[in-house]
Amino acid sequence: MLVHDAIFPIRGKHDLGQSDTNNFGGSRGHGGQDMFAACGTPLVAERPGVVQFEATQDRAGNYVVLQDATGQSYAYVHMRDRALVKKGARVQAGQRIGYVGETGRASGCHLHFEMWTAPGWYSGGDAVDPLPELRRWDSFS
Ligand SMILES: [Zn+2]
Structure with a gap:
């Protein structure tokens, strides 16, 4: 059995x-x-973790x-709606957390996906290019 460290979101x-x-x-x-997909396509946690933030905002929409x-x-x-998980909740890899949407400043249904180094998103980390990881995850999931 192959075990991978993440699932495509x-x-x-x-x-x-x-x-x-x-x-x-x-x-x-x-x-x-940015990854375009039909509005309503399920989104899942790409690996196990904890919900660090969950909110809605003018530019980001539901995130x-x-x-x-x-x-x-x-x-x-x-995301189309508020997330299915709340701040502080534990998530498992592959757990459904929401749906592709176009809320906030978005034109067309798509997921805007960011990856930040520790200690995380707007908490002292830095944004890094997620494309290499996304390509890798996409190749096996
Ligand atoms: Zn974007």
């Missing part, structure tokens, strides 16, 4: 790394990876931030 048809504007960095200082045991965190932004 979007459980349905999606794109990945299709254009520079969807990717991390670039002239507009994009802080994550949730998960933190793993190493202190790295992972943000899911523009």
